[in-house]
Amino acid sequence: xxxxxxxxxxxxxxxxxxxxxxxxxxxxxxxxxxxxxxxxxxxxxxxxxxxxxxxxxxxxxxxxxxxxxxxxxxxxxxxxxxxxxxxxxxxxxxxxxxxxxxxxxxxxxxxxxxxxxxxxxxxxxxxxxxxxxxxxxxxxxxxxxxxxxxxxxxxxxxxxxxxxxxxxxxxxxxxxxxxxxxxxxxxxxx
Numbered sequence: 001x002x003x004x005x006x007x008x009x010x011x012x013x014x015x016x017x018x019x020x021x022x023x024x025x026x027x028x029x030x031x032x033x034x035x036x037x038x039x040x041x042x043x044x045x046x047x048x049x050x051x052x053x054x055x056x057x058x059x060x061x062x063x064x065x066x067x068x069x070x071x072x073x074x075x076x077x078x079x080x081x082x083x084x085x086x087x088x089x090x091x092x093x094x095x096x097x098x099x100x101x102x103x104x105x106x107x108x109x110x111x112x113x114x115x116x117x118x119x120x121x122x123x124x125x126x127x128x129x130x131x132x133x134x135x136x137x138x139x140x141x142x143x144x145x146x147x148x149x150x151x152x153x154x155x156x157x158x159x160x161x162x163x164x165x166x167x168x169x170x171x172x173x174x175x176x177x178x179x180x181x182x183x184x185x186x187x188x189x190x
Contacts, residue, residue: 034147
């Protein structure tokens, strides 16, 4: 193979990958972000990172790699909402001694490899737990907690009663508390 043919092969691989995964990847991202514009920005970042990595060498499992990068980009976008998310999901000390205390881990000022690993693990487990929820509970939680959308705006968007939305979010929070409590036990027993 000539040196001139190699860049063209990589470009055709990138184009083929975009054609194969573009729609489903955008759908995956849209479910987890507030707006289509945010989803398209994240998708753009994924394609940019993909084009950079493809030039460095082949990717063994393209699909898995793309979804992992997309999930990481979504997590990065949502990290700015960590503090309010934790306040709602995890009971304050004294409210319910049964709940996990991720605050010390996730909001620690010093960033060490261990705290970074635990933060990433938390976000990964949060998104896995969110995927276990019914669509309507998951979407209300994401809009309200991760995208900072007030219930009034969600009600206008969906046509649902605010009390119904609050109830759906409550069920989501209860599920997430239960799932993250298990993660907390695993971390603290380690």
